[in-house]
Amino acid sequence: MGKVLMKGNEVIAEAAVHAGCKYFFGYPITPQSELVAYMARRLPEVGGLFLQAESEIAAINMVYGAASTGVRVMTSSSSPGFSLKQEGISYLVGSELPAVICNIVRGGPGLGNIQPAQSDYFQVTKGGGHGDYNLPVLAPASLQEIVELTQEAFDIADRYRTPVILMGDGMLGQMMEPVEFGERSETEQFKKDWATTGTRGDGGPKIITSLELDAESLERRNCNLQQKFALIKENEVRYETYSIDDAEYIMVAFGTTARITMNAINKARQEGVKVGLIRPISLWPFPEEPFIETRDQVKAYISVEMSAGQMIEDVRLAVNGHAPVDFYGRTGGVVPTQEEIYDKIMMVARGVQV
Amino acid sequence: MTMKTVFKKTNGLTDKPTHYCPGCTHGVIHRLVGEVLEELDILEDTVGVASVGCSVLSYEYFNCDMTQAAHGRAPAVATGVKRVLPNRIVFTYQGDGDLASIGISEVIHAAARGENITVIFVNNAIYGMTGGQMAPTTLIGQKTATTPFGRDISIQGPPIKVCEMMATLDGAAYIERVSTHDVPHIQKTKKAIRKAFETQKKGLGFSMVEVLSTCPTNWGLDPAESLEWVKDQMVPVYPLGVYKNKEGVK
Numbered sequence: 001m002g003k004v005l006m007k008g009n010e011v012i013a014e015a016a017v018h019a020g021c022k023y024f025f026g027y028p029i030t031p032q033s034e035l036v037a038y039m040a041r042r043l044p045e046v047g048g049l050f051l052q053a054e055s056e057i058a059a060i061n062m063v064y065g066a067a068s069t070g071v072r073v074m075t076s077s078s079s080p081g082f083s084l085k086q087e088g089i090s091y092l093v094g095s096e097l098p099a100v101i102c103n104i105v106r107g108g109p110g111l112g113n114i115q116p117a118q119s120d121y122f123q124v125t126k127g128g129g130h131g132d133y134n135l136p137v138l139a140p141a142s143l144q145e146i147v148e149l150t151q152e153a154f155d156i157a158d159r160y161r162t163p164v165i166l167m168g169d170g171m172l173g174q175m176m177e178p179v180e181f182g183e184r185s186e187t188e189q190f191k192k193d194w195a196t197t198g199t200r201g202d203g204g205p206k207i208i209t210s211l212e213l214d215a216e217s218l219e220r221r222n223c224n225l226q227q228k229f230a231l232i233k234e235n236e237v238r239y240e241t242y243s244i245d246d247a248e249y250i251m252v253a254f255g256t257t258a259r260i261t262m263n264a265i266n267k268a269r270q271e272g273v274k275v276g277l278i279r280p281i282s283l284w285p286f287p288e289e290p291f292i293e294t295r296d297q298v299k300a301y302i303s304v305e306m307s308a309g310q311m312i313e314d315v316r317l318a319v320n321g322h323a324p325v326d327f328y329g330r331t332g333g334v335v336p337t338q339e340e341i342y343d344k345i346m347m348v349a350r351g352v353q354v
Numbered sequence: 355m356t357m358k359t360v361f362k363k364t365n366g367l368t369d370k371p372t373h374y375c376p377g378c379t380h381g382v383i384h385r386l387v388g389e390v391l392e393e394l395d396i397l398e399d400t401v402g403v404a405s406v407g408c409s410v411l412s413y414e415y416f417n418c419d420m421t422q423a424a425h426g427r428a429p430a431v432a433t434g435v436k437r438v439l440p441n442r443i444v445f446t447y448q449g450d451g452d453l454a455s456i457g458i459s460e461v462i463h464a465a466a467r468g469e470n471i472t473v474i475f476v477n478n479a480i481y482g483m484t485g486g487q488m489a490p491t492t493l494i495g496q497k498t499a500t501t502p503f504g505r506d507i508s509i510q511g512p513p514i515k516v517c518e519m520m521a522t523l524d525g526a527a528y529i530e531r532v533s534t535h536d537v538p539h540i541q542k543t544k545k546a547i548r549k550a551f552e553t554q555k556k557g558l559g560f561s562m563v564e565v566l567s568t569c570p571t572n573w574g575l576d577p578a579e580s581l582e583w584v585k586d587q588m589v590p591v592y593p594l595g596v597y598k599n600k601e602g603v604k
Contacts (some may be wrong), residue, residue, distance in 0.1 A: 020590070023434075023437070023438060025434065049437050049438075051433070051437060053430070053463075054460070054463035055459065057430075057458055057459075057460075058427070058430040058433075058459070058463065059430075059530045061423065061424060061427035061430035061431050061434070061460070062430050062431070062433050062434035063426075063434060064421075064423070064427075064430075064431050064434060064532075065403070065421065065423075065430065065431035065432060065433060065434020065435040065437075065438075066434035066435065066437065066438045067434070068401075068421045068435060069401075069433070069434075069435055069438045069439055073434070073438075087424055088424060088427075091424050095421075095422070130458060147366065196401050196419035196420065196435070197401065197419065197422050197439060197442065198398055198399045198400060198401060198418070198439070198442045198443075199397075199419055200398035200399055200417055201398075205368070205416075205417055205418055205420065205540060206419050206420075207412060207413045207414070207419075207420050207421075207422070208420070208421040208422065209404075209420075209421070209422035210422065211410060211411075211422055252514055260486050263454070
């Protein structure tokens with residue numbers, strides 16, 4: 001199969017189908033509606049099922065039900081709808097059920113607007129739902145990367161019995177780029193002997209629940225979850241760096257913002273400013289390693305976000321006081337331009353107080 | 355001397371003692387569901403969905419695969435299970451706080467879609483687990499923790515009659531309201547539960563049995579008085595009978 005020109009939202013859907021996802025429960029919301037429509041048309045072709053739920057709350061709980069049978073299942077939404085899924089996500093974590101949830105982020109808070117944003121960073125990485133939990137969050141920056149990360153999201157979900165969030169912004173969802181869906185190499189086999197599918201021939205009732213009335217039992221369950229999160233932190237960190245070897249300044253950006261920032265970096269390099277980029281691909285677990293390796297050499301980090309400054313908190317934690325951390329961001333659905341980011345680099349590099 | 359077995363516990367239930375209060379009819383309703391699953395020989399093909407409230411631990415009592423849902427969301431969870439496993443029997447077991455209040459949207463839409471699942475809806479006119487607060491099904495004048503002067507129609511409005519409402523939906527195939535206040539009615543309840551599961555087995559669509567039930571603890575009545583209260587107070591407000599039998603299930 002050669003390259004095809006597709007819209008980001010449709011790429012997510014097709015990549016999910018390639019990953020073996022046959023079940024999708026969704027609810028329309030701009031700017032991710034194409035994903036839902038694509039699944040409605042596509043899943044019957046592969047013997048799967050698309051169902052439009054009555055709300056995002058119902059959709060995430062249908063996902064919970066389908067996931068409890070052991071199949072690959074997905075839902076998607078955008079910010080206000082994603083907020084409604086938070087309770088269900090907490091239950092998925094608590095009951096250790098694998099699923100992939102996509103959030104094509106738009107401007108907030110409240111109804112906000114339908115323009116691209118990254119202002120759900122806190123919500124997706126710090127757990128918008130209740131209880132002590134983390135879950136993997138993958139943030140692609142191109143449509144080809146969507147293909148890879150969507151498939152990896154399903155593998156990670158099955159490997160650790162956890163929901164995984166795929167986070168894009170409205171621009172990534174709406175833009176078109178050529179992509180290629182390569183044949184998937186042999187993936188791991190996941191044994192799902194915990195699934196509730198009826199007991200015939202399998203030796204007795206299984207229960208899927210997040211309830212644990214005894215405090216010490218619930219603490220033990222939490223300790224097991226924490227061990228799982230530690231394992232994910234050890235194995236599933238993903239990031240990319242760009243011209244950081246000699247960098248005196250390092251930009252930090254993810255998703256669409258990283259691409260714009262990269263152009264600003266190229267322009268600043270032409271002006272002789274030694275500047276590079278750390279692009280977190282997994283927002284949780286957040287990549288600390290490239291910061292630890294660079295934080296004693298660089299003069300400053302600059303976090304660039306389509307938010308009022310959310311990822312910057314994780315950047316500060318990773319830098320841990322070794323270097324100043326500055327910020328440039330636009331919010332409310334405004335996409336920062338290459339020129340604005342370039343100006344910010346030059347302002348910091350020319351010694352304006354950080 | 356050989357003894358004839360005249361009664362034995364259904365294999366549809368586990369051996370775990372229930373946590374229900376004395377005089378609560380959850381145990382009776384559990385047994386009826388367990389017996390029907392066993393008698394229809396579908397126990398091993400069944401996935402149950404537990405809800406939130408007194409019956410949250412029903413997953414420990416039903417002797418089949420069980421999944422526990424968030425408050426009110428059992429019909430959505432059941433939808434997810436059933437759509438993946440259309441040949442399995444899927445049921446939810448929900449109280450009136452769970453189904454008629456926070457989960458009213460999920461149950462209505464499951465019925466509207468004609469979702470081929472069975473809902474066992476236990477209505478005791480009060481929130482039990484949280485300590486006796488008003489439910490949408492609380493009777494006019496009924497005192498609860500959150501209606502200390504009695505439910506006032508001018509403040510809380512009248513109770514929701516779930517069967518009557520659900521019967522208006524074209525997707526609903528079998529809807530019946532029954533009661534557990536005496537033995538003949540318990541027998542009728544079992545028949546209704548059997549019809550509901552048969553409806554699903556035949557693939558006819560959404561089935562729901564509303565079972566009027568007791569809550570002696572939160573009603574402040576003894577078990578015998580509670581049964582009388584169901585008969586004298588609840589049944590007149592919630593008339594028993596078949597509200598929908600789209601396909602004429604016998």
